[in-house]
Amino acid sequence: GNSVTQMEGPVTLSEEAFLTINCTYTATGYPSLFWYVQYPGEGLQLLLKATKADDKGSNKGFEATYRKETTSFHLEKGSVQVSDSAVYFCALRTQGGSEKLVFGKGTKLTVNP
Amino acid sequence: GAGVSQSPSNKVTEKGKDVELRCDPISGHTALYWYRQSLGQGLEFLIYFQGNSAPDKSGLPSDRFSAERTGGSVSTLTIQRTQQEDSAVYLCASRFVGEKLFFGSGTQLSVL
Numbered sequence: 001g002n003s004v005t006q007m008e009g010p011v012t013l014s015e016e017a018f019l020t021i022n023c024t025y026t027a028t029g030y031p032s033l034f035w036y037v038q039y040p041g042e043g044l045q046l047l048l049k050a051t052k053a054d055d056k057g058s059n060k061g062f063e064a065t066y067r068k069e070t071t072s073f074h075l076e077k078g079s080v081q082v083s084d085s086a087v088y089f090c091a092l093r094t095q096g097g098s099e100k101l102v103f104g105k106g107t108k109l110t111v112n113p
Numbered sequence: 114g115a116g117v118s119q120s121p122s123n124k125v126t127e128k129g130k131d132v133e134l135r136c137d138p139i140s141g142h143t144a145l146y147w148y149r150q151s152l153g154q155g156l157e158f159l160i161y162f163q164g165n166s167a168p169d170k171s172g173l174p175s176d177r178f179s180a181e182r183t184g185g186s187v188s189t190l191t192i193q194r195t196q197q198e199d200s201a202v203y204l205c206a207s208r209f210v211g212e213k214l215f216f217g218s219g220t221q222l223s224v225l
Contacts, residue, residue, distance in 0.1 A: 036214075043117075044156075044204070044216040089156060100146065100169060101214060105155030 002027045006090045006104035013080055013111050021075040021107050023064075023090035031092040033057075033066050033073040034101070038087045047075075047088070080111045115139065117217035119205050125223045126195055134190040134220045138207030142215075145188050147180055150202040150219065159203075162188065195224045 007022040025031065035047040035057070048057030053068035064075045073090060090104040118137040126132050138145050147159040158172035162182045173179070177195075182188040192199055202219040 043218045044206075044214075046213040049213070091156075099144070099163070100158050100161045100172070102158065103148075103156035 002031070002092060002094055002102045004090050004092055004102055004104035006088075006107055008105070009107040009109065011107060011109045013109070015082055015111055015113050016079045017111075019075070019077040019080045019084075019109070021088055021090075021109070023073045023075065023104060025071050025073065025090075025092050027071075027092055027094055027102075029094055030068075031094045033064070034091040034093070035062070035064055035073070035075050036089040036091060036103070038089070038106075040086065044089065080109075082111045082113055085109055085111045117205055117207050117215050119203075119217035119220050121220060122218065123221045123223075125225065127225055128197060129194055131191065131193045132195055132222065134192075134203050134205075134222070136188045136190070136205030136207075136217060138186065138188070138205070139215055140186075142207035142209050143185070144208050144210070145182055146206045146214070147188070147190050148204045148206065150204055151200075156204070159190070192222075195222075197224050200224045 003026045005024050032051045034049045036044045037047045038044045048059040050057040050066035053066055056065045062077045064073050087106045087108045089106045091101045093101050120135045143164045145162045149157045160180045161169040177193045180190045200223050202221050204219045206214045206216045208214045
């Protein structure tokens with residue numbers, strides 16, 4: 001079946017540090033890939049997405065590249081800020097049929113000043 | 114408001130009681146999803162409605178769980194004979210075809 005595996009947290013970084021949160025997936029066909037973010041006290045919201053191999057999604061300084069050969073979609077940011085503290089979820093959606101989103105377990109990021 | 118609205122925001126119930134959770138999606142959104150978020154378990158898919166098509170119920174954990182969507186808009190998730198392991202945040206999300214998913218703030222369910 002379709003599944004997403006992301007690195008377990010929590011992750012604690014200092015401000016301006018480099019961030020990588022690993023995400024790999026298993027899916028039939030060619031899924032679309034997403035990163036969602038949940039800031040403290042808020043609902044989940046889309047951070048970025050990529051719909052085909054080699055696409056790069058980017059938003060708010062975050063980037064992730066759809067790597068079909070390694071079935072990965074790692075999230076990166078060159079210089080994190082305290083305001084990036086949140087829980088990050090990797091997700092996939094398969095094409096056709098039931099377009100449900102399958103999520104990873106989430107990775108909690110804390111950025112200290 | 115313009116977002117996905119869920120009610121109640123918090124629900125405390127006793128084991129064995131039934132509960133109903135409500136979701137008002139964004140107007141015009143044809144797809145509606147229910148997820149469950151448990152501590153350390155991430156988001157677990159429960160059920161998906163798309164227009165007039167038969168819902169995808171493949172994520173419902175047991176026959177105590179059911180959901181309906183009336184008139185293609187409001188949805189109700191019902192949990193019968195609640196158990197302590199049902200305690201979680203229940204999230205509703207909606208979207209228009211091909212667009213991003215918008216989540217509500219969730220209902221925190223606590224079963225004592």
